[in-house]
Amino acid sequence: MSSIDQRPYHHGDLRRSLIQAGSKMIEEKGITGLSLREVARAAGVSHTAPYRHFQDKADLLAAIAQVGFEQLTDRAGKAARRHDGNPRKQFVAASVQYILFGVTNPRMAHLLFGGEINMRTAPRALKQSSWAAFQLVETIINNGKRAGVFQDRDTMELAVTTWSGIHGLTQLISGGYLSRLAATEQQVENLGRVVCQLLLTGILKPDEK
Incomplete structure (x- = not known):
């Protein structure tokens, strides 16, 4: 997670440094390659230092996930706010x-989404950060309903339907199933916009709706 501050550990920065080191380790080695001892080594502190903030690996993973959700929501939120007053563009930009x-x-x-963390038993702060990501989707949909451009249906139904489509596309690209269509970041963005537009309009012909 490159957006986490790259500051060295000093004074009260231990927790931040451990989360930063753990985030980097996850991207390099995966979740199974993460351990408190290895994270401590990467952060340049003693192997007992992480226990000042985290009881175990699961506790550290929850903290990393919380930061991840916050970053995701921040990125999507900033993109949506660039199109205030236009829910359709907000939806595409955030997605x-x-x-x-x-x-x-x-x-x-x-x-964040692969089931590594049981959200039913997750720490409250993590639940709140994950819910904030979903609430952004709900807010955009409610904006669209009020503007009369989205269907006047249950907001949760619309949010789950659209988010499922976006999440599914993300998984397909990450898994390498769409390598010809999404080989570059620009292609990923272009394909994302196409899929978002289809999610908004549907695939039925106008006279079939």
Whole structure:
């Protein structure tokens, strides 16, 4: 997660440094390659230092995931705010950022959405950060409903339907199934926009709706 501050450990920065080191390790080695001892070594602190902030590996993973959700929501939110007043463009812009985040950080995305963390028993702060990501989708959809451009259906149904489509595309690209269509970041963005437009309009012909 390159957007985490790259500052060395000093004074109260231990927790941040450990999360930063753990995030980098996940992208390089995967979740199974993560350990508190290895994270401590990467952060340049003693092997007992992580226990000042984290009880175990699961505790560290939850903290890393929380930061990941916050970064995802921040990226998508900033993209949406560039199109205030236009819910359709907000939806596309935020969705493309979601796709780019998942494709460029596949192992982090797996931590967030791959079932590695049981969200039912996750720490409250992690639940809140994950819910904030979903609430962004709901907000955009509610904006569209009020503007009369989205269907007047249950917001949760619309949010789950659209997010499922975007998440599915992200997984297909990350898994290498769409290598010919999404070999570069620009291609990923272009394909994302196409899929988002189809999610908005549907695939039925106008006279079949």
